[in-house]
Amino acid sequence: MAGxxxxxxxxxxxxxxxxxxxxxxxxxxRAQGRDVVLTREPGGSPGAEEIRRLVLEGDPDRWSAETEILLFTAARRDHLEKTINPALAAGRVVICDRFADSTRVYQGITRGDLRRVVDKLHVLMIRREPDLTFILDMPPGTGLARARGRNGTEERFEDFGEAMQARMRAGFLDLAQEFDSRCRVIDADRAADAIAAEIADLAEAALA
Known part of the structure; x- marks a missing residue:
């Protein structure tokens, strides 16, 4: 099926x-016959994956918010050049776990009043917005407990605690209103199958 x-x-x-x-x-x-690229940020290309290790591991105070903005923008630029733009140019569907909205919230809102800096760098170096964004919303305490239960090594942002998670939740909900033409808020505090079914319906409508 071509879309x-x-x-x-x-x-x-x-x-x-x-x-x-x-x-x-x-x-x-993919089961419908669509050609799909599944990727993530930070990461999604060899260079961006190297930056991912720098920003997601280590002490919570390892980097300032300003330094993080530069690192995430560098990773995103490489990801665009090597993965996202070529796939879209080939007519493929690209699904990305996080993109610029995360930088707008994490570094631009919750770790300082740096949203204008994030937006300026985005205009200069990225210049692409998603066609459709799903914002998965849940209570910050529930999300933090799930994140810490993964027992992985990429826990730097979780280590900032529940108060930061609450600020991030508010930031994402504000973005959903700011970019209401592309953002869909999904209640993520329920069964995974119900969430997946709602998302599939919305995505199919957008791809029709």
């Missing part, structure tokens, strides 16, 4: 189920 190229992103606080739901949507669309 118009679409760029779909998943956003939300840590532990909200973005990665699982992004994977499930990719599987659903």
């Amino acid at each position: 118009a190229a679409q760029f779909i992103t998943f956003e939300g606080i840590d532990g909200s189920g973005k990665s699982t739901q992004a994977r499930r949507l990719a599987e659903h669309l």
